[in-house]
Amino acid sequence: xxxxxxxxxxxxxxxxxxxKIECRSLDFQxxxxxxxxxxxxxxxxxxxxxxxxxxxxxxxxxxKDKFLINHASLTLSTLTVTSAHPEDSSFYICSARxxxxxxxxxxxxxxxxxxxxx
Amino acid sequence: xxxxxxxxxxxxxxxxAFLTINCTYTATGYPSLFWYxxxxxxxxxxxxxxxxxxDKGSNKGFEATxxxxxxxxHLEKGSVQVSDSxxxxxxxNTGSGNTGKLIFGQGTTLQxxx
Numbered sequence: 009x010x011x012x013x014x015x016x017x018x019x020x021x022x023x024x025x026x027x028k029i030e031c032r033s034l035d036f037q038x039x040x041x042x043x044x045x046x047x048x049x050x051x052x053x054x055x056x057x058x059x060x061x062x063x064x065x066x067x068x069x070x071x072k073d074k075f076l077i078n079h080a081s082l083t084l085s086t087l088t089v090t091s092a093h094p095e096d097s098s099f100y101i102c103s104a105r106x107x108x109x110x111x112x113x114x115x116x117x118x119x120x121x122x123x124x125x126x
Numbered sequence: 127x128x129x130x131x132x133x134x135x136x137x138x139x140x141x142x143a144f145l146t147i148n149c150t151y152t153a154t155g156y157p158s159l160f161w162y163x164x165x166x167x168x169x170x171x172x173x174x175x176x177x178x179x180x181d182k183g184s185n186k187g188f189e190a191t192x193x194x195x196x197x198x199x200h201l202e203k204g205s206v207q208v209s210d211s212x213x214x215x216x217x218x219n220t221g222s223g224n225t226g227k228l229i230f231g232q233g234t235t236l237q238x239x240x
Contacts, residue, residue: 014169017167042227042228049233049235050232050233051215051230051231051232051233052170052215052230054227054228054229057227101169101170103170103228112172113158113160113172113175114219115160115172115219115228117162117169117170117171118169119168119169120167120168120169122167
């Protein structure tokens with residue numbers, strides 16, 4: 009079936025550095041990518057929505073200069089956490105949707121990335 | 127705005143017990159409703175869905191019925207197994223069909239003991 013490959017699964021970085029998270033759609037074209045953040049024992053909070061070839065739309069309260077999203081192709085979207093700080097430590101999950109919303113009823117999730125900033 | 131409310135967990139059950147996880151929603155229009163399951167350290171997997179009132183979604187012994195009159199989508203399973211231990215999320219989409227954003231409930235942790 010359709011899969012979204014998300015890498016890395018875990019990353020530890022030093023405070024002040026940047027980290028890039030990749031999500032690739034396999035076997036389908038991801039016209040839209042959703043990026044979520046999940047705090048321990050809490051729900052998923054939508055950070056931003058990106059459409060291929062367009063600028064991402066960020067949810068209220070999400071710093072666009074800190075969380076850079078690139079969706080330059082139909083199979084790859086990236087989230088870069090810039091100048092990371094310990095409070096950015098979290099579980100980040102992407103979700104891809106094809107144009108018709110048919111694959112997995114429109115939402116195929118990556119396996120998540122555990123970011124720890126030390 | 128649109129929202130989803132789930133019963134607070136954790137829910138702890140013995141193997142073969144009956145499971146109910148309550149979910150209610152607030153939405154304009156007629157959203158599709160979903161249940162997702164998240165195993166430790168993993169992403170979300172679609173468990174079941176329903177797209178219109180009175181639809182029943184089912185998968186792996188789990189069921190949920192879209193109740194428009196009570197704005198509910200409660201998850202049930204007749205006999206849980208240890209392998210069902212996970213976090214369960216109720217969600218709705220904000221657009222028509224399969225468009226729009228997914229809005230999640232806060233998640234309910236299920237622990238099944240042998």
